[in-house]
Amino acid sequence: MSQTTIFEVMSGLCRELGAINLGQGFPDMEEPPEVIGAAQRALVERSNQYPPMRGLPELRGAVAGMYGVSAAEVIVTSGATEALASAILALVRPGDEVICVQPLYDAYLPLVARAGGVARLVNLRPPAWSLDLDELAEAITDKTRLIILNTPNNPTGTVLDRATLEGIGALAQRHGIYVLSDEVWEATVLDGSKPLSVLDIPSLRERSVKVGSAGKIFSLTGWKIGWAVAAPELAERVAASHQFITFTTPTPLQWAVAEGLALGEAWFAAHRARYVESKARLVSGLTQAGFCVLPCAGTWFVTVDLAASGLPAQDELLAQRLVREAGVGSIPVSAFYADRPERGYLRLCHAKRGETLDQAVERLAGFRAGFV
Numbered sequence: 267m268s269q270t271t272i273f274e275v276m277s278g279l280c281r282e283l284g285a286i287n288l289g290q291g292f293p294d295m296e297e298p299p300e301v302i303g304a305a306q307r308a309l310v311e312r313s314n315q316y317p318p319m320r321g322l323p324e325l326r327g328a329v330a331g332m333y334g335v336s337a338a339e340v341i342v343t344s345g346a347t348e349a350l351a352s353a354i355l356a357l358v359r360p361g362d363e364v365i366c367v368q369p370l371y372d373a374y375l376p377l378v379a380r381a382g383g384v385a386r387l388v389n390l391r392p393p394a395w396s397l398d399l400d401e402l403a404e405a406i407t408d409k410t411r412l413i414i415l416n417t418p419n420n421p422t423g424t425v426l427d428r429a430t431l432e433g434i435g436a437l438a439q440r441h442g443i444y445v446l447s448d449e450v451w452e453a454t455v456l457d458g459s460k461p462l463s464v465l466d467i468p469s470l471r472e473r474s475v476k477v478g479s480a481g482k483i484f485s486l487t488g489w490k491i492g493w494a495v496a497a498p499e500l501a502e503r504v505a506a507s508h509q510f511i512t513f514t515t516p517t518p519l520q521w522a523v524a525e526g527l528a529l530g531e532a533w534f535a536a537h538r539a540r541y542v543e544s545k546a547r548l549v550s551g552l553t554q555a556g557f558c559v560l561p562c563a564g565t566w567f568v569t570v571d572l573a574a575s576g577l578p579a580q581d582e583l584l585a586q587r588l589v590r591e592a593g594v595g596s597i598p599v600s601a602f603y604a605d606r607p608e609r610g611y612l613r614l615c616h617a618k619r620g621e622t623l624d625q626a627v628e629r630l631a632g633f634r635a636g637f638v
């Protein structure tokens with residue numbers, strides 16, 4: 267639990283070795299000047315003192331407007347990670363079981379353990395990385411308190427469809443289970459479609475907490491502005507927990523995100539277009555170089571099937587060799603598992619400038635061609 271995350275380890279190695287970092291998920295493109303400008307103005311013209319505990323009314327209103335919910339259902343947090351922590355600490359009691367779906371974001375398991383919960387793991391199945399409802403149902407016991415979902419999923423980029431979400435809703439209703447849905451990648455579905463949320467599914471609406479992140483929406487990962495959205499009674503409990511974790515979240519950045527969310531669909535479409543381009547560039551480069559890239563609807567990542575690319579299905583070894591020998595950082599997908607990991611896939615971040623991606627592809631192609 268005290269282990270350093272793979273993202274930190276790989277970014278550290280990239281810095282030390284001067285490698286191109288396609289490991290950790292952060293963009294190296296121009297940061298949105300409209301939103302940066304709003305933050306600069308907010309620092310000078312607005313308050314730098316404590317905002318209300320649940321967030322600035324302007325930001326809560328903007329988030330509520332985006333999702334078609336009431337502002338009373340929105341709690342602004344210090345990144346999605348704090349929303350996850352607040353929800354898990356609010357809902358999970360010692361001895362409760364929490365179903366987590368692998369591959370999973372690395373914060374879930376330590377947070378469940380910290381709440382005294384016991385994680386039960388189910389797996390998405392490659393290559394489509396789909397969730398098997400029967401497997402999920404089998405993992406439910408009379409101690410199950412919470413199911414944690416992540417859609418679109420990091421690292422695989424898959425989105426849960428209506429039938430699956432409704433199936434989860436039926437199970438959750440039948441067994442009296444809460445659902446925590448990590449939807450931080452919601453704005454990154456590159457065909458422009460809006461992925462379904464737990465907020466859209468009637469059977470899940472009253473028993474779910476949805477988590478979002480401005481860091482992902484605006485490509486400003488260091489801002490750490492997120493939110494939890496839930497029906498009023500649940501929101502109350504999440505707020506009570508948030509109150510004694512960070513209490514509030516930096517005021518000027520909340521102003522800036524509220525302004526950013528009002529930028530309008532044309533702005534968001536143009537912002538998304540950068541990632542459509544970066545993904546296409548990385549995927550076509552890798553494919554031409556003989557790598558097998560799995561389909562992926564959203565996030566800033568693609569996954570490479572190592573065996574289908576003519577490489578050994580040993581993702582950790584490959585990630586180490588790639589960063590040291592080819593000078594490209596990646597993340598082994600097995601790092602997103604606590605047990606029975608899939609070892610045959612590497613995650614690469616495409617949210618980079620064209621020249622960075624071209625250079626990375628050249629290095630990866632050379633590594634593959636000369637692989638022994």
Ligand SMILES: Cc1ncc(COP(=O)(O)O)c(C=O)c1O
Pocket residue numbers: 291344345346347348371416420448450478479480481482487490491492
């Ligand atoms: C699935 C998932 N959840 C949560 C987060 C964290 O979001 P934030 O930086 O807003 O805390 C990330 C960041 O990569 C993520 O991939």
